[in-house]
Amino acid sequence: MVKRLIQSEYLVLLLSAVYFAALAPFTPGFASTGNLANILSSMLPLLVVAMGQTFVLIAGGIDLSVTSTIALASVVGASVATGDQGILSGNSLATPGGILAMLLVGATVGSFNGAAITRFRMPPFIVTLTTMIFVSGFAVWLTQSKSIFNLPTTFTILGSNVWVALPLVAVATLVMHFALSRTLLGHWIYAIGHNKNAAEISGVPVRRVLLFTYIASGLCAAAASILYTGRLESASPVMGRNILLDLIGATVIGGTSLYGGKGKILWTVYGVLFLALIDNSLNLLNLSYFTIMMAKGAVIVMAATIDSVRNKLLNS
Amino acid sequence: MSSSPRILEFDSVEKSFFGVKVLKAVTFDLRTGTAIGLVGENGAGKSTLMNILGGIHTPDAGYIRMEGEPYAPRNPQDAARAGVAFIHQELNLFSNLTIAENIFITTFPRVAGLPMIARKTVRERARSLLDQVGLSVNPNTRVESLSAGERQLVEIAKALSLDARIIIFDEPTSSLTALETDRLFELISTLRARGISMIYISHALSDVMKLCDDIVVLRDGEVVGKSRTAETSTAKLISLMVGRSIDQLYPERTGRPAAERALSVRNLSQPGIVRNIAFDLHDQEILGISGLMGSGRSELARILFGLDPFETGEVLLWGENLPKPSPRQCVRMGMAFLTENRREEGLCMEASIAENMALVSLPNFANRGGYWIDHGRLSKSLTALRGAVRLTRSARLSQAVRTLSGGNQQKVVLAKWLLNRPRVFILDEPTRGIDVGAKYEVYSLINKLASDGAAVLIISSEIEELIGMCDQILVMRNGEIADTIRRPDFDRERILRGALKQSHTTRTSPVETARHDPESR
Secondary structure, X not given: OHHHXXXXXXXXXXXXXXXXXXXXXXXXXXXXXXXXXXXXXXXXXXXXXXXXXXXXXXXXXXXXXXXXXXXXXXXXXXXXXXXXXXXXXXXXXXXXXXXXXXXXXXXXXXXXXHHHHHHOOOOHHHHHHHXXXXXXXXXXXXXXXXXXXXXXXXXHHHHHOXXXXXXXXXXXXXXXXXXXXXXXXXXXXXXXXXXXHHHHHOOOOHHHHHHHHHHHHHHHHHHHHHHHHHHHOOEOOOOOOOOHHHHHHHHHHHOOOOOOOOOOHHHHHHHHHHHHHHHHHHHHOOOOHXXXXXXXXXXXXXXXXXXXXXXXXXXX | OOOOOEEEEEEEXXXXXXXXXXXXEEEEEEEOOOEEEEEOOOOOOHHHHHHHHOOOOOOOEEEEEEOOEXXXXXXXXXXXXXXXXXXXXXXXXXXXXXXXXXXXXXXXXXXXXXXXXXXXXXXXXXXXXHHHHOOOOOOOXXXXXXXXXXXXXXXXXXXXXXXXXXXXXEOOOOOOOHHHHHHHHHHHHHHXXXXXXXXXXXXXXXXXXXXXXXEEEEEOOXXXXXXXXXXXXXXXXXXXXXXXXXXXXXXXXXXXXXXXXXXXXEXXXXXXXXXXXXXXXXXXXXXXXXXXXXXXXXXXXXXXXXXXXXXXXXXXXXXXXXXXXXXXXXXXXXXXXXXXXXXXXXXXOOOEHHHHHHOOOHHHHEOOOOOEXXXXXXHHHHHHHHHHOOOOOOOOOOOEHHHOOHHHHHHHHHHHHHOOOOOEEEEEOOOOOOOHHHHHHHHHHHHHHHHOOOEEXXXXXXXXXXXXHOOEEEEEEOOEEEEEEEHHHOOHHHXXXXXXXXXXXXXXXXXXXXXXXXXXX
């Protein structure tokens, strides 16, 4: 029974439910409708970046640059859309123009990462780490480290109203889920993550697929940036700087392997849910930021332990 | 010889995994200073038995006695202390460390009890051990710059450093050149003369016959044959191994080469790799390439499949010139390439059998433009395919490929290509590391492909295999085609002569100087 439970792919979802049920009686306001909406709205942007990361991880790579992409997309989008001397200030195209600019930022950073990794065969860790350093510096330099306010409400509503964001994210989740599990591209991503050489010899367009995963990750980061920026109703050049741990943590807790070849969009949804619950409950318990970090670190280690126990069981 | 005392006795050793008996009352003896050959198909229980001897598994029942004393190692360290050394098929050396460091990795001599390595002692002892195995290379050479044969000698030196009394060889010659194999065999006789006993596991029965005093045949975990080598024959061994008699090792060829050229190669050259390669491969033809490791045979295959570049010359597929082939283009045009190492390049080991089988042909199962995979149609094809390649009945298609035996893994690689219905096959070492029964099945499959119209290029280190299968054999040496032999003229010696001629005399000196020596920096 315990063995079957640990082997189940719904384990993380179940753990989330147990955690929620266990803490709800002791945590004031944990189960209130307002708080649930709160959890949901904090989940959505993280989920969007994490799904892009899931694509990259399954193909055997890693994308550390997403946090800086979120920041750069945020300030670029805002400087197009803002009412304070924005490029399209006051124009009815301000919101679509801003969003387009943000997606372009994501696609550009992703293409650069993908090109460096596939053309020059550089290790993804180094490429995306340096991209992260460069792009986050660039975002701060561009804005002289100031935040940008006065964004059109048509723009901010995407992130500030969870009922607008939810259906959009839900559709994106389904699309990505089916892209990974049902399409040719999805099968190729798994194959490359398992064994790049075998995939290449089998006629898989390895470079193109890898390039795609990094562009997808960049676009997801930009989309998440739209949600984050809307939620804060302002753009900041340091936005997203603290989410890297949550991001990698959530995907790995969900069960996606850092070595490639294994993972699912649904798992990432569970992982993000689990982390969001922990974050929210610890906040409600009035713990300090640092205590929360310690607790999260401990939880991620625990999840990683469960994962290796699970692998051992599955292999025996 | 029967007078020599018994160093090791297996007495009714039994072992089960998950309720499946993999060893049933295994009983036999090893006498001091002799070599025993342990043969059997993959999955017959050889590895389990040796893992028990090496302290990795414990038997469920039965005993092992070493020199009359009960021997029950609880872990590999116990086994090493008792003098049992294991030379694995996939060598267990640290390629980033030097020879000396590898030999003494567990037992570094120290400076007077201090936690410091006595470098001088290490060097001297390493030197003397390397002399004993006949390897004249600086002990400070990094293992990564050694050939497979030299690495094996390092493993043996390591065994000697631990005062091994019993050495187990698992498929030691599968990655060695003919010359290295000869050297290994000489060394084995020397060691035997020193009183070291051997257990020799191999699918190469001729080697076993040549080397061993006694032969034990395992089938389904049982000892089905025990005899002196002189009193048995290869044919007898094979029929014991597979449990039925195989009249011949190679199936009868039914077709003969057609006139249509499938793959033509003209003056193909790539500096330092291959030079002036030219041949035609026809429909329904099986063409063999023989040659030593490093003669350019596998490198040629990689070039033909677009994995590596070529500088001059032409590759034509059905008359169409491919100036810069890519694997993707080759796959699309109906070529298949079975690589020599299925773990690294052939299979996604952690992925399922189904995923592996589908990999090449996935685009054929996607709807137009939409890229949606038709899983229903795919799984129907896969079910038919598993029958066609005679994949073991016990395997589920959702099972990871890693869990299959070598022979079945190879069938999965073949299946993955067959699904794409290619018409030109390049098969590099198609039967490496698989047992006799599975070999015969692979041969039959290749034969059927050819008689159904496909053109097949086989690269192999086993000359017998090429002679048994091919219409024509090309012999490669130093990147060139040294000889071309048609079926009526097939001759083992002529092939060997072509492959060997003055190729090994020049080998050691230039490599020696190029070697990386950390001490000389």
